[in-house]
Amino acid sequence: MAKYVNKSSLALILMEEYGMKKKDAIRVIDRIFDEMGDALASDGQVDITGFGKFVIFDRKARKGINPVLKTAMDIPASKLPKFKPSSTLKAKCNKDRE
Numbered sequence: 262m263a264k265y266v267n268k269s270s271l272a273l274i275l276m277e278e279y280g281m282k283k284k285d286a287i288r289v290i291d292r293i294f295d296e297m298g299d300a301l302a303s304d305g306q307v308d309i310t311g312f313g314k315f316v317i318f319d320r321k322a323r324k325g326i327n328p329v330l331k332t333a334m335d336i337p338a339s340k341l342p343k344f345k346p347s348s349t350l351k352a353k354c355n356k357d358r359e
Contacts, residue, residue, distance in 0.1 A: 275289060304317050309347075312346075312347055313345055313346040314344070314347070315342050316342070317342060318341045319340055320340070322338040323336050
């Protein structure tokens with residue numbers, strides 16, 4: 262069965278491996294993700310060696326179709342986070358295909 266990871270499962274790992282209280286483990290996880298979000302919000306990047314890189318992608322304004330009314334509409338430009346996996350992560354995900 263595929264493994265599912267969320268904030269609670271990460272907190273459990275920190276609790277078991279480092280003897281932390283759940284409240285403290287969640288604070289650590291929140292702090293890490295807050296820092297990552299702040300870096301991306303300021304057009305920075307997050308580079309985690311062996312995992313991958315998060316960068317900001319500028320999406321241009323474009324035309325679209327309103328799915329409800331079926332009319333043309335303008336979609337404004339936006340910035341989106343984009344993930345580029347490291348070669349280490351790619352290899353790990355494909356190790357059973359070799």
